[in-house]
Structure formats: structure tokens, C-alpha cells
Amino acid sequence: MSRMRIVLAEDLTLLRDGLIRLFQAHDFEVVAAVDNGPQLIRDLVALRPDVAVVDVRLPPGYSDEGLRAVLAARQQVPGLPVLVLSQYVEQLYARELLADGLGGIGYLLKDRVSDVGQFIAAVRRVADGGTALDPSVVAKLLDSRRRPLDRLSPREREVLAHMAQGRSNAAIGASLVITERAVGKHTASIFTKLGLQPSEDDNRRVLAVLAYLEG
Amino acid sequence: MVSLALSLGMAQDLIRADPDATAQLLSEARSTAVSALADLRTVMHSIHPAVLADRGLAGGLRALALDLALPVTVDGDAPAALPAAVQSAAYLATAECLANAVKHSRATAGGVTLRHDGAVLRIVVTDNGIGGADPAAGLGLRGVMRRLETFDGRLDLDSPAGGPTVITITVPHGPGRLP
Ligand SMILES: Nc1ncnc2c1ncn2[C@@H]1O[C@H](COP(=O)(O)OP(=O)(O)O)[C@@H](O)[C@H]1O
Ligand SMILES: [Mg+2]
Numbered sequence A: 001m002s003r004m005r006i007v008l009a010e011d012l013t014l015l016r017d018g019l020i021r022l023f024q025a026h027d028f029e030v031v032a033a034v035d036n037g038p039q040l041i042r043d044l045v046a047l048r049p050d051v052a053v054v055d056v057r058l059p060p061g062y063s064d065e066g067l068r069a070v071l072a073a074r075q076q077v078p079g080l081p082v083l084v085l086s087q088y089v090e091q092l093y094a095r096e097l098l099a100d101g102l103g104g105i106g107y108l109l110k111d112r113v114s115d116v117g118q119f120i121a122a123v124r125r126v127a128d129g130g131t132a133l134d135p136s137v138v139a140k141l142l143d144s145r146r147r148p149l150d151r152l153s154p155r156e157r158e159v160l161a162h163m164a165q166g167r168s169n170a171a172i173g174a175s176l177v178i179t180e181r182a183v184g185k186h187t188a189s190i191f192t193k194l195g196l197q198p199s200e201d202d203n204r205r206v207l208a209v210l211a212y213l214e215g
Numbered sequence B: 001m002v003s004l005a006l007s008l009g010m011a012q013d014l015i016r017a018d019p020d021a022t023a024q025l026l027s028e029a030r031s032t033a034v035s036a037l038a039d040l041r042t043v044m045h046s047i048h049p050a051v052l053a054d055r056g057l058a059g060g061l062r063a064l065a066l067d068l069a070l071p072v073t074v075d076g077d078a079p080a081a082l083p084a085a086v087q088s089a090a091y092l093a094t095a096e097c098l099a100n101a102v103k104h105s106r107a108t109a110g111g112v113t114l115r116h117d118g119a120v121l122r123i124v125v126t127d128n129g130i131g132g133a134d135p136a137a138g139l140g141l142r143g144v145m146r147r148l149e150t151f152d153g154r155l156d157l158d159s160p161a162g163g164p165t166v167i168t169i170t171v172p173h174g175p176g177r178l179p
Helices: A013-025 A038-049 A064-077 A091-098 A109-115 A116-127 A135-143 A154-164 A168-177 A180-194 A203-215 B002-014 B019-047 B051-064 B083-104 B139-150
Strands: A004-009 A028-034 A051-055 A081-084 A105-109 A130-135 B073-078 B110-114 B120-127 B154-158 B165-172
Touching: A004 A013, A004 A038, A004 A116, A004 B154, A013 A028, A013 A116, A028 A038, A028 A116, A038 A051, A038 A064, A051 A064, A051 A116, A064 A081, A081 A091, A081 A109, A081 A116, A091 A105, A091 A135, A091 A203, A091 B051, A105 A109, A105 A116, A109 A116, A109 B019, A116 A130, A130 A203, A130 B073, A135 A154, A135 A203, A154 A168, A154 A203, A168 A180, A180 A203, A203 B165, B002 B019, B051 B073, B051 B083, B051 B110, B073 B154, B083 B110, B083 B139, B083 B165, B139 B154
Parallel strands: A004 A028, A004 A051, A051 A081, A081 A105, A105 A130, B073 B110
Antiparallel strands: B110 B120, B120 B165, B154 B165
């Protein structure tokens, strides 16, 4: 497998350098490390990395420049995989990121970086066209009363919460300590109860679930 | 944060003598830091969510509405150059009204409408619940009213028994006003 090419956007020097070292240690090639929004759009479009890891808050405005840059770049390069990191997570921003329905989206709290194994797995999943949503965003999506999920059993809700984070059936089985087959059964039942088209493909399943939750 | 500094200090001390203990201390420090960040974020977010700075008052209220256990539509916009203190007071006033709608109204839907002219910003918060909102019966609405008064703003209630509740928040924002 050739090394994944990654673009990094983070304005805090210390964190940027730490992330560069982290990615290099995990066999990524950091093709650009930028500290502002305009440069990020240029690099994303010109370099077409396998994945980008982007802080929401970047100069010059220190508001949501990173997010806006990512959305603009994906307009020009549809489906360009990006994982957005933020000090806080907003359903509003998750919805904006997921709106094109193409996948290849991650949205995580910055502190998740401290769990290196999970973080690197999330970056790889996004690069693969998958999704990595923070559990706290998923909890908010599940909480919104607009889509009653009462028809689901407690176990099915649990599986749904993991699925909405973007995890594969195999990964869900591992964390709930049940077999992948059992996860498959729960997933099939969830899809039937919610009236969703079943799919063999992990990524497509996740996108279907998210589209449903966003109502 | 104090315990974080302490763990890090001890880890620094021990790093050569006892690597295992150091690893343990660093792992404790990490979980302390993570939970301190979470606490800080929760407090900061309820008072002044970053999305308010990013997207302005209407965007901040849209983000807030998405997180409520009640479907709330947000319509309209705030003046572009709204002073930060006015923005914050208007946000907190609207947030209190929405929290009340969730807690007290038994409504099935709510709405927020923002309108403004050169002089005033008007935010109307509605719910289709049971009515009976009464500033004398709690602290939330009174606190909001007092805060708005410092900006020459006001909050007017129309909440008959049986509902619906319509609350109008009015704040001057134009030039030449008292700060
Ligand atoms: N939207 C509403 N619908 C029905 N009742 C309400 C509404 N808002 C407020 N109330 C009533 O008015 C009282 C005062 O509200 P408030 O001053 O915010 O205090 P608190 O929310 O702390 O009780 C509430 O206790 C409740 O009984
Ligand atoms: Mg109240």
C-alpha cells in the first residue's frame, strides 16, 4: 500500500508539529501543512490529497474559516476526504459537512486526537470515503425528537449510535462484544424499521442512516 | 488544572527513575486534561457559543434550535453590525425563552423570527403550548428583562392560559444609542 498523502491545516504551531510527527510515524506523507483558510483551499484543490485534517478555527478571521475552506474545496473537488477538528461540535456544522451526501467526512472534537489509535483509524476511514462523526454529535442527532426512534430496541439504538459515528459492522461488533453476524442482524432490523434501503457497503449504510437522522 | 500541573510535575521528576510510574501519571494527566476541557467547553458554550461569533445571531440561534428537544424553526436575520454585547444579550434572552418552551409549555412546535430596521432588532419567540408564562413565577424571565433594560431593550409577553405563547424581544441597535 502506498503512503497516504495528507494535507494538514492547524494554526497552533505546537499542535501542528505534533500532528505532523504523529502522521509521519503512522506512515502518512504530509504534503502540506498550512495555517490559514485561503492557503488551505489552494492546496486542497491543487494537491488533491488522499485526506485532509483541518482545524475549524483558522486565521485570518479565527472563526469557521477551516470549515468554509473545506466546503469550498469540496465544491471544486467533489468527495474530497476531509476530517474536521474542532474545540466544540455543532449539529449545524455536521449537517453542512454531510449535506452533499458524498461521504469522506470526519467531524471530531479536538481532544479525540489524544486517543491516537482511534484517531488514526478515523483518518484512514475518512480517506476511504467513510465517515467519522464524534459520538457527541451523534448523541445530539439521536436526541432530536423529530425522528422518533422508539420503534428500535435498546440494543438497536446502541448499534445505530455506533453506525452513525461511521463505524463498520466489524468494528461495532468488536466494541459491543458481539459477532459481526449479530451486528448484521441488528442492522437489517434497524433498516427495516426505519424504512431504509439495505446495502452491503459499510459507507453507504452509514450515509443512509445519517440522511435519515438529519431528517 | 491544578491536579494536571501536579501530575505533569511529578512525571517530570520520575521520568528517569521510574518509567512505569511516569506512564501512569501521564495517563492520569491526560484524562484530567480531557475532562477539564469538556467542563470548560460546556460552560463556555452555554454562555457564548463559538457559532455565535462564526455565524452571527441568526446562525447561533439556528444551531441552538437544532439541539432542542422541540422542533423550532428560525426565520429572518439580525443586523450585520450588531454590537457584541447586544448580540449576546439578545441570544441569551432568546435561549431562555426557548428553554422555557421546552421545559414548561408542552408545545409540539416553536418558532423564532428575527426582524430589524435601522433602529431596532425585534425577535419574536413563539410556542403552541399551554401558555401561562409569568415572570413573577421564576427567575429566568426577570433576569433576562433586567439584562435587556441595560441596553434600553425590553421583553413583552403574550401568554394567555391555554396558549399560545408569543414573546417579543426588542433591542435598539442603531447608532447614537447608549452603550
Ligand atoms: N413558554 C412557556 N409556556 C408555559 N409556561 C411558561 C413558559 N415560559 C415560562 N412559563 C412559566 O413561567 C414561569 C417563569 O419562567 P422563568 O422566569 O423562566 O422561570 P423558570 O424557567 O426558572 O421556572 C415558569 O416557571 C413557567 O411556569
Ligand atoms: Mg426559565
